[in-house]
Amino acid sequence: MNMIQAINSAMDVMMDRDPAVVVMGEDVGYFGGVFRATAGLQEKYGKTRVFDTPITECGIIGVAIGMGAYGLRPVPEIQFADYIYPALDQLVSEAARLRYRSAGEFIAPLTVRSPFGGGIFGGQTHSQSPEGIFTHVSGLKTVIPATPYDAKGLLISCIEDNDPVIFFEPKRIYNGPFSGHYDAPARNWSNHPGGEVPTGYYRIPLGKAAVTRQGAAVTILTYGTMVHVVAQTVEETGIDAEIIDLRTLMPLDIDTILESVKKTGRCMIVHEATRTQGFGAELSAVVQERCFYHLEAPIERVTGFDTPYPHSLEWAYFPGPVRIRLALEKILKD
Amino acid sequence: MPVDAKRANLPPLSLHVPEPQFRPGDEVDFSDVAVPPAGEQPRPDTAADPGTFHELAYTLVRVLDEDGNAVGPWNPRLDADTLRTMLRNMALVRAFDERMFRAQRQGKTSFYMKCTGEEAVSVAATSALAADDMCFPSYRQQGILITRGYPLIEMMNQIYSNKGDKLQGKQLPIMYSARDHGFFSISGNLTTQFPQAVGWAMASAAKGDTRISATWCGEGSTAEGDFHSALTFATVYKAPVILNVVNNQWAISSFSGFAGAEATTFAARAIGYGIAGLRVDGNDPLAVYAATQWAAERARTNQGPTLIEHFTYRAEGHSTSDDPSAYRSAQEWSSWPLGDPIKRLKDHLIGLGEWDEDRQAAQDQELAEMVRKTQKDAEKNGILGHGMHQKFETMFEGVYEEMPWHLKEQMQQMLDEDDAAGHPGPKR
Ligand SMILES: Cc1ncc(C[n+]2csc(CCOP(=O)(O)OP(=O)(O)O)c2C)c(N)n1
Numbered sequence: 001m002n003m004i005q006a007i008n009s010a011m012d013v014m015m016d017r018d019p020a021v022v023v024m025g026e027d028v029g030y031f032g033g034v035f036r037a038t039a040g041l042q043e044k045y046g047k048t049r050v051f052d053t054p055i056t057e058c059g060i061i062g063v064a065i066g067m068g069a070y071g072l073r074p075v076p077e078i079q080f081a082d083y084i085y086p087a088l089d090q091l092v093s094e095a096a097r098l099r100y101r102s103a104g105e106f107i108a109p110l111t112v113r114s115p116f117g118g119g120i121f122g123g124q125t126h127s128q129s130p131e132g133i134f135t136h137v138s139g140l141k142t143v144i145p146a147t148p149y150d151a152k153g154l155l156i157s158c159i160e161d162n163d164p165v166i167f168f169e170p171k172r173i174y175n176g177p178f179s180g181h182y183d184a185p186a187r188n189w190s191n192h193p194g195g196e197v198p199t200g201y202y203r204i205p206l207g208k209a210a211v212t213r214q215g216a217a218v219t220i221l222t223y224g225t226m227v228h229v230v231a232q233t234v235e236e237t238g239i240d241a242e243i244i245d246l247r248t249l250m251p252l253d254i255d256t257i258l259e260s261v262k263k264t265g266r267c268m269i270v271h272e273a274t275r276t277q278g279f280g281a282e283l284s285a286v287v288q289e290r291c292f293y294h295l296e297a298p299i300e301r302v303t304g305f306d307t308p309y310p311h312s313l314e315w316a317y318f319p320g321p322v323r324i325r326l327a328l329e330k331i332l333k334d
Numbered sequence: 335m336p337v338d339a340k341r342a343n344l345p346p347l348s349l350h351v352p353e354p355q356f357r358p359g360d361e362v363d364f365s366d367v368a369v370p371p372a373g374e375q376p377r378p379d380t381a382a383d384p385g386t387f388h389e390l391a392y393t394l395v396r397v398l399d400e401d402g403n404a405v406g407p408w409n410p411r412l413d414a415d416t417l418r419t420m421l422r423n424m425a426l427v428r429a430f431d432e433r434m435f436r437a438q439r440q441g442k443t444s445f446y447m448k449c450t451g452e453e454a455v456s457v458a459a460t461s462a463l464a465a466d467d468m469c470f471p472s473y474r475q476q477g478i479l480i481t482r483g484y485p486l487i488e489m490m491n492q493i494y495s496n497k498g499d500k501l502q503g504k505q506l507p508i509m510y511s512a513r514d515h516g517f518f519s520i521s522g523n524l525t526t527q528f529p530q531a532v533g534w535a536m537a538s539a540a541k542g543d544t545r546i547s548a549t550w551c552g553e554g555s556t557a558e559g560d561f562h563s564a565l566t567f568a569t570v571y572k573a574p575v576i577l578n579v580v581n582n583q584w585a586i587s588s589f590s591g592f593a594g595a596e597a598t599t600f601a602a603r604a605i606g607y608g609i610a611g612l613r614v615d616g617n618d619p620l621a622v623y624a625a626t627q628w629a630a631e632r633a634r635t636n637q638g639p640t641l642i643e644h645f646t647y648r649a650e651g652h653s654t655s656d657d658p659s660a661y662r663s664a665q666e667w668s669s670w671p672l673g674d675p676i677k678r679l680k681d682h683l684i685g686l687g688e689w690d691e692d693r694q695a696a697q698d699q700e701l702a703e704m705v706r707k708t709q710k711d712a713e714k715n716g717i718l719g720h721g722m723h724q725k726f727e728t729m730f731e732g733v734y735e736e737m738p739w740h741l742k743e744q745m746q747q748m749l750d751e752d753d754a755a756g757h758p759g760p761k762r
Contacts (some may be wrong), residue, residue: 022537022540034634039682047539048539048540053567053570054563054566054567056559056562056563056566056567058529058559058563059560059563059564059566060434061528061529062526062528062529062532062533062538062560062563062564063529063530063532063533063563064533065529065530065533066529066530066532066534066535066537066547067534067535067536067537068533069518069530069533069534070468070533070534070537070541071537072536072537072540072541086559089523089526089560090526090529090560093521093522093526094521094526094530096524097521098519098735098737099732099733100499100504100732100733101420101501101504101509101511101519101521102511102513102519103502103504104500104732105511105513105519106511106513106518106519107735109391110492138732138733139733139735145607161735162735163734163735184438207738211759213336214500217583249741250736250738251738252740254739254740280421289622300442329481334524
């Protein structure tokens with residue numbers, strides 16, 4: 001399966017298992033979503049469980065919260081993460097706080113799915129990586145898969161979770177892993193182990209990272225599309241890096257991170273999102289606080305630049321193989 | 335280009351900034367507030383086409399006339415017991431407000447908000463709903479809880495954030511939550527409850543349930559984007575929801591003109607969405623009851639949502655943090671042409687021979703005494719400022735269903751601080 005099919009399969013499995021699961025969003029119903037993630041679901045489960053919505057993100061999330069309060073388990077889609085901002089108030093002030101402010105009387109068991117990230121010539125408003133906004137909000141969980149297998153298992157866990165989850169889907173790797181070499185021929189998931197996806201029910205627990213490459217020289221913390229770009233660069237440079245795909249940013253798998261950094265003594269953080277106050281800053285702080293005496297070099301952050309996401313200069317902006325290689329050389333210098 | 339260089343032949347534009355009619359010290363004259371005679375407004379079939387509500391969105395549905403008689407097609411013809419219960423609940427809301435306002439002034443809590451003059455908007459509306467219909471209120475509908483028999487002591491415990499507070503001191507006073515009483519958790523962020531109420535109603539419809547939802551916001555809050563989203567969703571899916579706009583003329587210091595009231599009514603907002611819209615005398619408990627009953631029937635028969643504007647007046651300050659004499663004339667409430675909802679229902683019952691001034695006085699006394707006694711009981715659980723009443727650990731509970739490691743770590747830090755400070759909080 002590719003990642004779209006895996007995500008579709010997760011929703012299919014959950015809708016079949018649990019009549020409380022409903023899917024909603026712009027173009028998700030009859031048409032099956034602009035990325036086809038919900039294709040076939042309306043036909044299978046009917047219009048009252050899979051439905052198109054008006055174009056109002058604050059409405060989509062607000063309505064989903066009300067449905068959650070009723071006892072449903074909504075899976076709203078925000079067409080692009082770049083368009084989640086109109087819903088911020090409902091997410092930050094309502095979904096994230098509902099359990100807390102009602103001392104558990106009401107909960108918001110939503111899973112907000114949204115394609116995110118760049119690498120597709122999406123320009124300013126189809127490329128953003130706003131995860132750092134959500135990891136900052138107590139009460140929200142933030143999950144980002146890097147393979148079809150993980151996407152399905154994580155999404156099922158999110159839908160079953162009783163807390164509101166932001167599930168960001170790296171759309172650059174919907175159809176295949178991305179090496180970072182934008183001029184190389186596109187790959188698909190069929191030759192990647194992460195593309196083998198069971199058709200039935202399985203879960204990947206939230207809050208658990210995956211060590212996707214064992215290594216001794218440096219720990220690289222990353223997620224989403226960058227897991228693959230990092231893997232390619234590590235292979236090309238021959239550096240014995242340990243790559244950790246965080247999978248869940250909040251709550252963070254601190255144990256896996258610390259164990260690795262204490263072993264390697266070096267830590268690099270890679271994400272597409274802009275640098276200043278990006279999630280990398282939190283990762284860096286956490287590692288610095290807890291591994292200070294194990295660190296042999298300053299922690300490196302390889303990120304997008306602090307600019308809006310450009311269109312024509314995308315590949316100068318994107319934290320690709322060159323930026324990663326230079327950072328690796330720097331961190332391994334002494 | 336210099337400002338006046340090129341187009342000096344055109345008249346200059348001017349910006350209109352609304353200004354209320356009266357400011358502090360002004361003589362108040364509300365004679366231009368259109369108050370149509372009671373009983374003259376048509377009562378359409380509850381299945382009527384939303385396109386036919388033009389007149390009802392601009393007039394005022396009124397039942398009680400100047401002499402306290404119930405007249406016209408909207409008269410809900412309630413029996414005397416129901417009327418007396420409504421009167422009692424409204425009076426209890428007022429007694430409760432008085433007492434809690436005073437408690438705030440005495441420093442027993444940080445904050446309070448009264449709904450004086452607006453008691454009908456919550457009490458009469460709730461009386462017309464089924465007990466299991468879901469309410470998504472703003473902070474000024476304490477009458478819902480009181481009508482549904484929520485224990486006063488629970489409300490007070492919440493206001494005091496004391497050890498009896500079911501919300502564990504997590505919420506600002508009056509931001510109640512009472513799931514068992516069909517009362518959704520109140521948020522500080524205005525109008526967020528509007529799309530939520532629509533979503534609840536959609537869920538109920540999708541599940542083939544029979545329950546409906548109702549929500550309330552102030553006229554100032556209608557300017558929020560959530561209001562538009564909610565109305566769009568409500569009309570698109572014909573959601574079984576009642577959307578109440580409490581037009582009490584003021585949003586803190588801003589008069590209703592800043593929400594668009596100079597140009598049109600709030601009920602008229604419904605027209606553009608294809609929603610049935612009613613504009614109701616919000617100080618006429620029978621009109622509020624009848625409109626809610628009508629809208630509930632419409633919702634329950636899958637005819638879709640109704641927007642009700644309750645035309646009323648915020649008789650007191652916005653909150654205990656507000657001094658209305660700084661922005662409006664003190665005469666406004668006494669001059670308000672629609673009077674006081676409690677007095678109007680009382681006069682009606684007296685006119686029916688079902689009540690009298692002595693009973694009213696006795697009831698007022700009884701209610702005041704009951705509230706006072708309950709307050710004493712609540713204060714046994716503590717008041718705000720007399721130490722911290724919640725176990726410190728509760729601060730970290732309920733952020734997530736299960737506490738993640740970083741919160742456990744921060745909780746430990748706090749417990750260490752508690753040790754270092756000599757345990758000011760309750761025993762763990
Ligand atoms: C999103 C948001 N903006 C601003 C505020 C601050 N605020 C609290 S109440 C209020 C006025 C609301 O007026 P209205 O909707 O007319 O209701 P009323 O207080 O008259 O019942 C404001 C501006 C808030 N709580 N939430």
